[in-house]
Amino acid sequence: MKFSISRDALLKPLNLVAGVVERRQTLPILANVLMVLDGERLSLTGTDLEVELVGRVQLAASGDSGEVTVPARKLVDICKSLPEGSDIDFSVQDGKVTVKSGRSRFTLSTLPAREFPNVEDSMGTHQFTLKQGELKRLIDRTGFAMAQQDVRYYLNGMLWELSGKQLRVVATDGHRLALCTLPHKVDVNGDTQVILPRKGVLELSRLLLEEDAEIAVVIGSNHIRATTNDFTFTSKLVDGKFPDYQRVLPRSPDKSVFGSRLELRQAFTRTAILSNEKYRGVRLKLTDNSLDIVANNPEQEEAEETVPVEYRGDSLEIGFNVSYLLDVLGVLSGEKVKLSLSDPNSSALLEESDEGDSLYVVMPMRL
Amino acid sequence: MEDQRKIIHIDADSFYASVETRENPALAGKPIAVGGRPDRRGVIATANYEARKFGVHSAMASSRAMALCPTLLILPPRFELYRAVSGQFHDIFREYTELIEPLSLDEAYLDVSGSDCMQGSATLIAGEIRRRVREELGLTVSAGIAPNKFLAKVASDWNKPDGMFTIAPGQVAEFVLELPVSKINGVGRVTADKLRRMGVETCGDLQQLPLEKLVERFGKYGRRLHDVARGVDKRRVQTSRVRKSISVERTYARDIDAMPAMVAAVDELLLELAGRFGRIADRYFPTKRVVKIKYQDFTQTTLEEAIGASGEPWNDAASFHRLVTTAWPRGAKPVRLLGAGLRLQPRSAEDLDQLSLFEQA
Numbered sequence: 001m002k003f004s005i006s007r008d009a010l011l012k013p014l015n016l017v018a019g020v021v022e023r024r025q026t027l028p029i030l031a032n033v034l035m036v037l038d039g040e041r042l043s044l045t046g047t048d049l050e051v052e053l054v055g056r057v058q059l060a061a062s063g064d065s066g067e068v069t070v071p072a073r074k075l076v077d078i079c080k081s082l083p084e085g086s087d088i089d090f091s092v093q094d095g096k097v098t099v100k101s102g103r104s105r106f107t108l109s110t111l112p113a114r115e116f117p118n119v120e121d122s123m124g125t126h127q128f129t130l131k132q133g134e135l136k137r138l139i140d141r142t143g144f145a146m147a148q149q150d151v152r153y154y155l156n157g158m159l160w161e162l163s164g165k166q167l168r169v170v171a172t173d174g175h176r177l178a179l180c181t182l183p184h185k186v187d188v189n190g191d192t193q194v195i196l197p198r199k200g201v202l203e204l205s206r207l208l209l210e211e212d213a214e215i216a217v218v219i220g221s222n223h224i225r226a227t228t229n230d231f232t233f234t235s236k237l238v239d240g241k242f243p244d245y246q247r248v249l250p251r252s253p254d255k256s257v258f259g260s261r262l263e264l265r266q267a268f269t270r271t272a273i274l275s276n277e278k279y280r281g282v283r284l285k286l287t288d289n290s291l292d293i294v295a296n297n298p299e300q301e302e303a304e305e306t307v308p309v310e311y312r313g314d315s316l317e318i319g320f321n322v323s324y325l326l327d328v329l330g331v332l333s334g335e336k337v338k339l340s341l342s343d344p345n346s347s348a349l350l351e352e353s354d355e356g357d358s359l360y361v362v363m364p365m366r367l
Numbered sequence: 368m369e370d371q372r373k374i375i376h377i378d379a380d381s382f383y384a385s386v387e388t389r390e391n392p393a394l395a396g397k398p399i400a401v402g403g404r405p406d407r408r409g410v411i412a413t414a415n416y417e418a419r420k421f422g423v424h425s426a427m428a429s430s431r432a433m434a435l436c437p438t439l440l441i442l443p444p445r446f447e448l449y450r451a452v453s454g455q456f457h458d459i460f461r462e463y464t465e466l467i468e469p470l471s472l473d474e475a476y477l478d479v480s481g482s483d484c485m486q487g488s489a490t491l492i493a494g495e496i497r498r499r500v501r502e503e504l505g506l507t508v509s510a511g512i513a514p515n516k517f518l519a520k521v522a523s524d525w526n527k528p529d530g531m532f533t534i535a536p537g538q539v540a541e542f543v544l545e546l547p548v549s550k551i552n553g554v555g556r557v558t559a560d561k562l563r564r565m566g567v568e569t570c571g572d573l574q575q576l577p578l579e580k581l582v583e584r585f586g587k588y589g590r591r592l593h594d595v596a597r598g599v600d601k602r603r604v605q606t607s608r609v610r611k612s613i614s615v616e617r618t619y620a621r622d623i624d625a626m627p628a629m630v631a632a633v634d635e636l637l638l639e640l641a642g643r644f645g646r647i648a649d650r651y652f653p654t655k656r657v658v659k660i661k662y663q664d665f666t667q668t669t670l671e672e673a674i675g676a677s678g679e680p681w682n683d684a685a686s687f688h689r690l691v692t693t694a695w696p697r698g699a700k701p702v703r704l705l706g707a708g709l710r711l712q713p714r715s716a717e718d719l720d721q722l723s724l725f726e727q728a
Binding site: 049149174176243279321347361 | 447644645648652653674680681685720721722723724725
């Protein structure tokens with residue numbers, strides 16, 4: 001195998017692909033990136049057996065085709081540290097890869113390409129296409145609510161639901177839930193629910209750089225695959241049953257509060273400073289047209305904020321983990337936010353006031 | 368005499384399998400097991416008594432179990448369900464005593480010394496618990512009643528399944544005389560073999576060995592052997608303690624000296640660890656993974672790593688494999704014992720003040 005490529009053309013896909021490669025692996029070859037050259041089409045593959053990413057680059061001139069695997073981290077570091085605009089020559093000889101650029105020369109060890117594991121593929125059952133920017137919004141709006149390390153392993157990921165040609169994603173860690181629906185229908189054959197593992201979601205989101213370009217999604221029984229012009233992303237699905245999220249959406253909260261998103265966010269950020277560092281509890285006192293936010297910490301220090309809101313009705317005192325509220329206010333946009341409550345033991349619903357595409361449910365804390 | 372306590376050891380009969388049968392009565396009378404898939408190097412967690420007739424037992428490779436019993440139905444474990452049922456056991460236990468020490472989802476010690484229920488009779492309480500579990504939960508448990516934990520555990524196994532056995536304080540001395548040493552918790556095949564070579568088959572034989580000799584041969588464990596041989600066990604029923612770690616380990620009949628076998632052994636341990644940790648997962652966060660390797664020559668090494676924040680599950684098999692592949696070459700000798708565990712951090716009571724979206728068992 002032998003070819004030339006500009007550093008800058010190589011670096012972007014190489015970086016993305018190397019991101020999948022785990023620093024600690026079970027098999028030595030999983031630390032490597034697979035490079036396959038077919039004429040002037042170069043593809044780079046990284047995998048951790050759960051998530052596989054293939055990046056594709058078009059070379060300026062056709063090289064000698066072939067395939068090889070090289071240490072991913074080292075190759076990234078070398079390419080990164082070469083000067084911008086430089087050209088790189090690759091050649092493979094006697095089981096070594098030589099990387100040459102200007103007066104620099106590196107010889108890297110290789111492992112045979114045929115030993116590189118494939119993420120086993122399953123037949124696609126559902127496929128649809130959407131814009132990268134649309135998918136990125138779905139993930140950005142909900143990803144923060146995915147669980148980490150939960151024994152309920154199916155929460156350590158994101159539900160993708162296709163129902164009546166509508167794509168909806170849901171994430172929850174059992175204390176709060178985030179849901180976002182693609183505003184327009186997708187052209188898809190039938191309904192399904194799958195759970196993407198947390199790592200797959202995070203990796204996929206890094207790839208969605210070209211807002212208006214399309215991404216084609218194929219869902220199979222065990223895998224999901226997403227393809228753009230530049231890459232193919234494959235991830236195993238989590239084998240488990242996601243909780244029935246419909247059941248935990250507050251049914252008829254009787255208290256609707258409208259407030260300035262920015263003012264609330266700033267008030268919560270400030271009170272959070274004196275909340276208990278670990279449990280992050282804050283107390284909300286809702287009265288006519290006013291929301292008081294109070295935080296105390298074990299040192300008996302106290303923060304109090306009063307935020308004007310639109311509300312008329314019974315007063316209510318309710319506690320929340322302020323981080324959960326801040327997470328939501330951080331991803332919402334728009335001037336106003338709508339907060340729907342019923343009682344101190346029932347969940348709160350947060351949404352953009354103007355018929356947004358996202359819903360957030362946060363369970364209170366007992367204070 | 369100090370040992371005038373009344374301890375009950377409750378042990379559910381083929382717990383996971385029985386729960387599955389209860390959930391799906393069509394399975395009754397058929398050989399079933401709960402465990403991992405044979406084509407994925409799974410192991411059996413529990414087999415019901417029909418399956419045991421074929422020689423199927425827990426910790427056996429599922430593929431081997433299928434070979435022994437081709438009609439065996441292996442169900443994937445549903446730990447949440449088992450946890451819920453275990454919680455129901457505990458609800459019943461708590462009506463008789465607060466002193467409960469859970470050993471696993473299906474096993475617990477109860478100290479009923481201070482109980483006024485059933486005229487203070489531990490045997491009657493155990494019978495009542497067994498009856499209620501059968502009638503209210505549709506499952507059977509075996510019970511052992513004795514003045515201490517060691518004997519209670521031996522007794523619960525005596526008439527298993529669906530049986531009970533009482534060792535009254537006055538019967539202890541006679542009972543232990545004929546008790547095979549293999550019944551002692553902690554005496555595995557290796558220790559039993561060693562004892563046999565010393566001419567010891569029963570606890571009565573064991574009583575003949577002086578403490579010095581036992582300590583010289585078995586270290587700290589020698590003292591425990593000396594005690595239990597006489598039916599003495601002063602360990603308290605510990606209701607709750609703050610755990611710093613949880614682990615499972617196994618000594619192998621034949622030393623392991625090849626990587627694939629090592630990896631398979633780790634997978635078996637992980638299945639067990641999942642069951643053990645699952646029961647306390649609502650109270651602890653896992654912070655680190657740990658493996659322990661004891662070599663043929665009894666030297667040992669442990670290796671641990673922090674659990675990353677990228678969402679990899681604590682029981683990520685690849686991570687445990689990596690730990691064991693890194694740790695093993697330190698000694699580069701055949702391995703007699705492997706352990707897998709987690710370092711834990713307690714979730715604080717205040718955490719529980721955060722309400723949950725989904726009701727939990």
